[in-house]
Amino acid sequence: MQRPYHHGNLRAALLAAAERTLREQGMGDLSLRELARQVGVSHGAPRRHFPDRQALLDALAESGFERLGEELRAALDAAAGDFEARLRATATAYVRFATHDAALLELMFAGKHSAQAGRLHEAAERAFAVVFELICEGQRDGALEAGDPERVGLLLFATMQGIAALRTGGIVAADRLDELVAEAVARFLRGSGA
Amino acid sequence: MQRPYHHGNLRAALLAAAERTLREQGMGDLSLRELARQVGVSHGAPRRHFPDRQALLDALAESGFERLGEELRAALDAAAGDFEARLRATATAYVRFATHDAALLELMFAGKHSAQAGRLHEAAERAFAVVFELICEGQRDGALEAGDPERVGLLLFATMQGIAALRTGGIVAADRLDELVAEAVARFLRGSGA
DNA sequence: CCACAATGATGTCAACGACAACATCGTGGG
DNA sequence: CCCACGATGTTGTCGTTGACATCATTGTGG
Numbered sequence: 001m002q003r004p005y006h007h008g009n010l011r012a013a014l015l016a017a018a019e020r021t022l023r024e025q026g027m028g029d030l031s032l033r034e035l036a037r038q039v040g041v042s043h044g045a046p047r048r049h050f051p052d053r054q055a056l057l058d059a060l061a062e063s064g065f066e067r068l069g070e071e072l073r074a075a076l077d078a079a080a081g082d083f084e085a086r087l088r089a090t091a092t093a094y095v096r097f098a099t100h101d102a103a104l105l106e107l108m109f110a111g112k113h114s115a116q117a118g119r120l121h122e123a124a125e126r127a128f129a130v131v132f133e134l135i136c137e138g139q140r141d142g143a144l145e146a147g148d149p150e151r152v153g154l155l156l157f158a159t160m161q162g163i164a165a166l167r168t169g170g171i172v173a174a175d176r177l178d179e180l181v182a183e184a185v186a187r188f189l190r191g192s193g194a
Numbered sequence: 195m196q197r198p199y200h201h202g203n204l205r206a207a208l209l210a211a212a213e214r215t216l217r218e219q220g221m222g223d224l225s226l227r228e229l230a231r232q233v234g235v236s237h238g239a240p241r242r243h244f245p246d247r248q249a250l251l252d253a254l255a256e257s258g259f260e261r262l263g264e265e266l267r268a269a270l271d272a273a274a275g276d277f278e279a280r281l282r283a284t285a286t287a288y289v290r291f292a293t294h295d296a297a298l299l300e301l302m303f304a305g306k307h308s309a310q311a312g313r314l315h316e317a318a319e320r321a322f323a324v325v326f327e328l329i330c331e332g333q334r335d336g337a338l339e340a341g342d343p344e345r346v347g348l349l350l351f352a353t354m355q356g357i358a359a360l361r362t363g364g365i366v367a368a369d370r371l372d373e374l375v376a377e378a379v380a381r382f383l384r385g386s387g388a
Numbered sequence: 389c390c391a392c393a394a395t396g397a398t399g400t401c402a403a404c405g406a407c408a409a410c411a412t413c414g415t416g417g418g
Numbered sequence: 419c420c421c422a423c424g425a426t427g428t429t430g431t432c433g434t435t436g437a438c439a440t441c442a443t444t445g446t447g448g
Contacts, residue, residue: 004413006412006413006414006425006426006427007426007427010426010427026306031403031404031405032404032405032406033403033404033405034403034404041427041428042427042428042429043404043405043428043429044406044407044408044427044428044429044430045426045427045428047405047406047407047427048425048426048427049426051406052405052406053404053405053406106300109359109362109363109365110363111362111363111364112220112222151377154360154365154366154374155353155357155374155377155378155381157356157360158353158356158357158359158360158374158378159349159352159353159356160356161355161356161359161360162351162352162353162354162355162356162357162359163349163352163356165303165352165355165356165359166348166351166352166355168303168305169303169304169305170305171303171348172348180348180349180352183345183349184349184352187349187382187385187386188381188385190384190385191381191382191384191385191386192381192385198444201395201396204395204396225434225435225436226435226436226437227434227435227436228434228435235396235397236396236397236398237397237398237435237436238396238397238398238399238437238438238439239395239396239397241396241436241437241438242394242395242396243395245437246436246437247435247436247437
């Protein structure tokens with residue numbers, strides 16, 4: 001039996017294939033035509049769902065933020081212990097995502113997004129809402145100094161992003177990541193005593 | 195008068211044009227043929243100096259590390275004041291480089307370098323030697339806890355890299371960078387008292 | 389002074405993104 | 419019931435790119 005003329009849910013299939021290729025081969029080797037081949041459609045078909053390559057990348061970034069949000073929330077929900085332990089669990093989850101899907105993360109923060117900045121920004125805010133709440137909790141408990149939670153979050157976020165970059169750049173081995181995250185979090189709290 | 199058949203120093207001209215294009219348009223729009231056009235040479239000429247595109251990118255990364263090293267050293271040499279002030283000046287210079295040449299920096303740490311990893315790694319070590327010495331000085335002075343200087347440097351480096359990423363991703367405005375660096379450095383030292 | 393290495397020019401090929409024209413499917417109004 | 423139309427997929431084409439092969443020019447050392 002021939003494959004039906006209509007794929008069924010080509011859009012989702014393309015996004016899935018793209019995410020896999022992105023993880024295994026990086027962004028340079030991501031080609032619309034190759035994705036079409038993998039999914040078994042003609043080279044012109046993706047155009048119905050993504051007017052151009054950038055649209056595909058934007059969609060990838062958006063779905064990436066959704067998954068990131070889920071993973072952060074799951075990590076925090078599963079964490080037990082004091083504030084530092086909960087913060088460390090969340091930070092570790094972020095770094096795991098950032099290193100496991102490095103190319104995708106780069107896409108998410110690429111800034112090169114065409115006119116869709118609105119959707120993406122909302123998706124990003126949803127993803128980081130968990131962390132934001134966690135920081136507010138820390139400030140109430142006195143583990144973190146009071147002040148603009150966004151400001152504190154920025155520095156913490158920057159540190160985690162940087163630790164992930166250490167791995168991506170091949171500067172540290174994967175098995176040192178958890179240790180680095182733990183030290184960074186501990187140090188951060190030590191420098192933030194209320 | 196026609197341009198002479200031989201360009202004279204095509205390699206350097208290509209690197210210069212590439213660095214400019216990289217800064218103004220990003221890595222996606224960096225094409226060997228376009229560079230050849232800008233320099234006034236045929237599309238096949240660059241091949242004599244860079245066997246493929248990746249070779250050009252590797253060379254760019256290497257020269258980038260050299261310039262980064264110079265800028266870090268210059269910033270540190272020009273800095274006056276106590277250890278924190280000197281560290282802040284160096285960190286600020288790094289973030290300035292990382293945000294002014296974001297695409298180039300991404301290239302430098304891309305990890306995708308073909309077999310030339312050796313040369314690049316040496317260039318990177320030379321560039322960061324200044325920071326390494328500065329950290330050792332801090333440990334002698336007691337401003338930083340004793341311990342593996344590389345370990346301390348990694349966390350500091352990660353934080354600066356992350357702050358630069360905040361700017362690159364459009365999360366913070368350029369005029370907040372210095373302030374963020376200053377706070378990060380201060381916080382780092384507060385969490386590292388010997 | 390000339391043969392040769394270094395450097396640049398020209399031509400070609402396959403892959404890609406963008407686009408247009410055409411084909412197929414399913415669904416809802418008449 | 420059916421068929422017109424919109425949604426979706428196909429095929430063909432164009433311009434650009436990176437890689438490669440072959441040829442042209444230049445300067446230099448034996």
